[in-house]
Amino acid sequence: MSETSLQSAADLSRAQQGDDAAFSRLIAPLHRELHAHCYRMLGSSHDADDALQDALLRAWKAIARFEGRSTLRSWLYTVATRTCLDLVEKRGKRALPMDLSPSSDHAVLVDPPLTEIAWLGPYSVSDLPTGPAAHYEQREAVELAFVAALQHLPGNQRAALLLFEVLGFSAAEIASMMDTSTASVNSALQRARRIVADKVPPVSQQQTIRELGNDRIQELVASYATALEQGDADLLVALLTEDVTWSMPPLGHWYSGITAVMDFATEVPLTRCPSWHHLVTTANGQPAVACYLGMSAESEHNAWSINVLTIRDGKISAVTSFIGAEHFPLFGLPATY
Template identity: 35%
Template sequence: MSADTRQEQPVSDLGQIDESAFSGLAERHRRELHVHCYRMLGSFEDAEDTVQETFLRAWRRRETYQGRSTFRAWLYRIATNACLDLLAKSRPEPATGGEVLWLQPYPDRLLDELPASDTDDPETAAVARETIELAYLVAVQHLAPRPRAVLILRDVVGWPAKDVAELLGDSVNSVNSALQRARAGLREHLPAERQDWSGDTEDAGTRELVRRYADACVATDIAAIAALLRDDVRCSMPPTPGLYVGRDTVVNDWIESGFEGMQRLRTVLTSVNRQPAVAVYLWREREGAYLPLTIDVLRVTGGAITEIVTFHDDRFPRLGLPECLPADGTE
């Protein structure tokens, strides 16, 4: 799907540099390593911890780097192994049932920090966007850790099979077989009609749909929201268990949760994981301001909302959203 065409000169005499110089080399790759770990783990915070562990391991093992690969590729090897170690310790079993309770959103403003590819190939850009969307993250978390690593390294990072085999201590044939199984498993868990997704936040139709959704949320008009949903819409709120499928099921859950009784809501339109999102704020009389409530990340297909992943207010700071909205409507 993707090929990594960026060039980097191998670093020599890594064992002779001091910690400050080493840190300077490593920090250049922090964001892309963080995104790589995020794809492996599905959790923003776990990815942060794993990148820190990666840098620590790299510093301690710096004398083992012999320049046979780029410094960047060497860090990717360490990061992948750190992810596999964390998964073996904390998540020995992959996700099941179509939901990922540890899923966390990734702010677009940080994705903008990723280094630009040396190629203008539209396919490369499409792969980068599609493999950071929440549906992909959910699907890939249903794969066992090693096939997951094979899939991400081969199809996203663009490594050849022999390099992946060397990292995992497997044969090239084993890696190719694992890749075929992982691709089949991914297709099984990805929503249908992916080619029809229109999550581009710059698309005029998507912008209008999201605006209508936000207006309906402020009005707590469930009928208006329901009119924007596809019949087979899916709704979840990690880390709260529960996957609701179908317009009627989703609407009934909102009614039972008391959404219609909420008053004085405001919204901020944003984007998360390269998808449109609506941050909802609730008026708090004691604070005299609108405070974070939830953020809905939307998947749009064929002019209708086909998935809503809702995150709690604790995600707002990470996403760079305002801590509050004042009563007069200015920030």
């Protein structure tokens, strides 16, 4: 047994005797991937925080009864999944604007936030582990299209798909984790795959980023930020695909197609917003731009939105602007710039 394994075994024994420091050491290597699992299940970083805190409290209370029939990792995923399923039942699914209504043809100048809707939120993945071999890469499995598609699944299908396709557990293991039969798990997987396949593009953002290369991605992101800061409509339109979409949760209206998107862009961010500053970041494994709005170029600019960019064929095919200063701490970004 390796030195690391010996230390883990010793920490498990101590944790089962009530040593909370030993328990913290046990879960530390798995904390980040468990949090990502909770985000995929719930579609919100803040809900993932709550779910993981609750799951780890449950695990701490039950650790003395852990008999080692499965790995500690499998046991913790069981606790986390069941905790998330409880929250899914209570809180329902999260949405993007396109899930709720048709797109708008022209800019909507008065668009109050829909606070009664549970909106999908962005996610920081800078230190996600690679994890075991599975159908979806860890970063692919937090891309916006995939997480949004998951929200269309019932909780049991969502959990089965993630545990099998992303985390590499077998159908028999998942049946044990979810207290059901292997046949039920296979049935849930079959239904979930059909729905997700209809909603997720065949080429992931991770594959697109690898094919384009970092230099081209950085050039696209910098040009997008420059277009907004300088109010340059010609530069912006040159960056977008013909079927581009732009959505801005918690605002309900969204735009589809270059004509509608540019009508919105020229009416609102390019002309009616006094001044923009930007910081480049990443969200959901995709290039993103943190937008700061100010009353003039010289004034203090306040956190406004995290704009997640979806890339296809070397251009921007979707802009998802998560409006709200509450998103910025997730990415270690300042409130003003």
